[in-house]
Amino acid sequence: MTKEHGLIKGDSVGQSALAPDMRWTSELKRTRQAGPSQIHKDWSAAGFSTAAVHAGTTDDPISGAVGTPIYQTSTFLLDDEQYRSVEEGYARDRFIYTRYGNPNQWALQTKLAALEGAESALVFSSGMAAITATVMAMMDKGAHIVASNELYGGTYNLFNQELPTLNMSVSYVDPRDYEAIEAAIQPNTQILYFEALTNPLLKLVDIKRLSQIAKRNKIRLIIDGTFLTPISCRIVEMGADLVIHSASKYLNGHSDLIAGAVMGSRKLVDMVWPRLLAYGGSLDPHACFLFERGLKTLAIRMAAHENSALQLAQYLEQHPTVKRVFYPLLESHPDNSLAVSVLKNGGGMISFEIMGGDKAALKLLKCLNIPKQATSLGGVESLVSLPFNTSHAGYTSKQRQDMGINPGCIRLSVGIEDAADLINDFEQALNSI
Amino acid sequence: MRNGIAVSALSEFVNEIKNDPAEGIAQYGVELNWQSGTRSKVTALPMSVGPHTVSRDFSWEIDEPRQLLGCNHAPNPQEYLLSGVGACILVGFAVGASVMEIQLEMLKVTVRGELNLSGFLDIDPEASVPFTEIQYCIEVTGDGTEEQFETLRQTALRQSPNAMTIMKGAAVEGELIINN
Numbered sequence: 001m002t003k004e005h006g007l008i009k010g011d012s013v014g015q016s017a018l019a020p021d022m023r024w025t026s027e028l029k030r031t032r033q034a035g036p037s038q039i040h041k042d043w044s045a046a047g048f049s050t051a052a053v054h055a056g057t058t059d060d061p062i063s064g065a066v067g068t069p070i071y072q073t074s075t076f077l078l079d080d081e082q083y084r085s086v087e088e089g090y091a092r093d094r095f096i097y098t099r100y101g102n103p104n105q106w107a108l109q110t111k112l113a114a115l116e117g118a119e120s121a122l123v124f125s126s127g128m129a130a131i132t133a134t135v136m137a138m139m140d141k142g143a144h145i146v147a148s149n150e151l152y153g154g155t156y157n158l159f160n161q162e163l164p165t166l167n168m169s170v171s172y173v174d175p176r177d178y179e180a181i182e183a184a185i186q187p188n189t190q191i192l193y194f195e196a197l198t199n200p201l202l203k204l205v206d207i208k209r210l211s212q213i214a215k216r217n218k219i220r221l222i223i224d225g226t227f228l229t230p231i232s233c234r235i236v237e238m239g240a241d242l243v244i245h246s247a248s249k250y251l252n253g254h255s256d257l258i259a260g261a262v263m264g265s266r267k268l269v270d271m272v273w274p275r276l277l278a279y280g281g282s283l284d285p286h287a288c289f290l291f292e293r294g295l296k297t298l299a300i301r302m303a304a305h306e307n308s309a310l311q312l313a314q315y316l317e318q319h320p321t322v323k324r325v326f327y328p329l330l331e332s333h334p335d336n337s338l339a340v341s342v343l344k345n346g347g348g349m350i351s352f353e354i355m356g357g358d359k360a361a362l363k364l365l366k367c368l369n370i371p372k373q374a375t376s377l378g379g380v381e382s383l384v385s386l387p388f389n390t391s392h393a394g395y396t397s398k399q400r401q402d403m404g405i406n407p408g409c410i411r412l413s414v415g416i417e418d419a420a421d422l423i424n425d426f427e428q429a430l431n432s433i
Numbered sequence: 434m435r436n437g438i439a440v441s442a443l444s445e446f447v448n449e450i451k452n453d454p455a456e457g458i459a460q461y462g463v464e465l466n467w468q469s470g471t472r473s474k475v476t477a478l479p480m481s482v483g484p485h486t487v488s489r490d491f492s493w494e495i496d497e498p499r500q501l502l503g504c505n506h507a508p509n510p511q512e513y514l515l516s517g518v519g520a521c522i523l524v525g526f527a528v529g530a531s532v533m534e535i536q537l538e539m540l541k542v543t544v545r546g547e548l549n550l551s552g553f554l555d556i557d558p559e560a561s562v563p564f565t566e567i568q569y570c571i572e573v574t575g576d577g578t579e580e581q582f583e584t585l586r587q588t589a590l591r592q593s594p595n596a597m598t599i600m601k602g603a604a605v606e607g608e609l610i611i612n613n
């Protein structure tokens with residue numbers, strides 16, 4: 001029963017399911033709503049930049065300050081409504097304790113959900129926290145996952161080292177071999193887990209096709225969308241049940257914080273929430289503020305990333321020292337036709353192979369003035385690294401070559417610097433090796 | 434959470450099924466493998482709720498007491514049947530109490546039944562093969578009134594799939610596969 005209350009400290013749409021004289025479940029009245037959110041506003045007709053700037057951002061009603069204030073608190077004043085929400089299990093709709101929810105997390109989550117066209121989102125203290133909580137929420141005892149054989153190393157470690165301890169198992173398959181994916185499904189399979197664009201060779205997976213396989217087999221499709229963003233394609237709308245991001249990359253976009261996110265239906269994100277609480281990967285309000293500020297410029301940043309990346313990729317492709325270039329919008333890319341049909345933005349990731357192998361690649365990195373030699377991606381500054389001594393250092397050179405990562409392979413996260421400056425820099429560096 | 438039941442999530446599920454009845458279809462199965470004598474090992478098969486598979490990594494054994502030619506290593510089929518009925522009534526009672534905002538302190542269900550083995554062994558064609566009677570007893574402590582608990586008892590029984598299967602029966606279809 002909901003008493004008459006004053007201001008709801010939380011989501012006023014989310015209310016108790018109960019009323020006096022109810023006797024059985026058929027009378028329960030609470031239905032699932034998008035959110036939780038302090039303001040419910042439909043941004044579906046708005047463009048990406050409008051939604052990125054405005055969705056979820058809550059001006060301070062007391063002072064009139066524009067933008068979401070930083071609610072740097074661990075806890076909230078409790079009243080009857082808060083106690084009731086805990087008693088009946090709708091505590092995700094109320095502010096109680098910052099690990100459970102905080103207005104800064106909600107502002108971000110509302111923005112992310114609006115950008116993805118999803119009902120609900122959760123933010124985490126890292127991409128790995130988001131992946132762990134999400135995967136565990138969708139698995140039962142003894143469950144099995146069919147996953148890409150080109151996963152991000154941290155995810156592979158979770159799957160390969162942690163899940164077997166919990167009596168869960170994983171089969172790894174080529175993310176573009178749809179027959180092998182379907183053949184790997186077992187009676188206890190609960191998840192298909194893939195990355196939208198693989199690292200470092202930028203293979204584009206066909207999410208619609210994976211979603212059909214998942215539906216046919218009564219299992220859920222989880223996509224790590226880190227290398228792409230909702231500006232490129234809305235992965236949930238394309239049929240994934242949940243999309244996960246390392247927000248440390250494009251979503252925040254400034255290489256200045258570690259965060260993660262998951263977006264999807266309220267039903268499934270509500271199932272992830274108890275795992276966020278249990279595993280504890282909660283995002284601090286101050287980090288939420290930074291992330292919210294970064295997210296506001298997502299659409300214009302992605303346009304700039306794409307512009308510089310495409311021009312640089314085209315330049316590299318015609319350079320005599322460069323053997324191969326991978327960028328989804330290049331006609332030479334193996335998945336170019338899929339990319340052209342599903343991507344509204346090609347993103348900022350390029351990988352390429354140069355003559356002279358890893359030695360020459362190392363030299364090239366030293367000669368570059370603009371891109372910084374660092375792991376990670378998606379920031380405003382260009383970052384460059386070599387798979388052989390970073391992400392894929394654990395493999396032998398033969399194993400790397402079997403995966404298609406040849407000597408001289410370079411991974412480049414193109415920032416938002418001017419294309420002409422980046423091209424000039426690569427020109428001088430390629431000429432001096 | 435009252436009684437450990439998330440009524441908000443339950444309410445959302447109920448209303449989801451009202452909109453899309455397919456979400457409310459649950460499919461179950463078990464596989465029994467003969468070990469020796471009267472002993473078998475049961476494995477739960479993957480179940481599904483609505484359009485999703487749920488992994489079931491559970492197995493258990495069933496046996497008979499020595500008097501019935503077993504080794505008495507595990508509960509027998511009748512005890513599993515009775516516990517399935519009792520657990521189902523118990524779930525309904527706890528859920529119903531939560532909907533009625535009753536805080537339970539203690540809840541105990543006992544189920545007893547009697548068989549006449551002359552029926553199973555076909556010694557007496559007049560003797561019944563099924564249980565001749567099943568009795569249940571619900572013992573409860575909580576902040577509900579007597580009237581509320583009586584309502585709950587009736588609802589829990591009426592809404593219990595297992596109790597109602599016993600009372601009303603279900604069509605049983607079978608096949609035999611011979612692997613020689």
Ligand SMILES: Cc1ncc(COP(=O)(O)O)c(C=O)c1O
Nearest residue numbers: 126127128152224226246248259
């Ligand atoms: C594709 C992908 N997923 C997940 C992660 C993990 O994210 P985080 O470092 O924010 O935990 C990364 C990080 O490099 C990544 O590249």
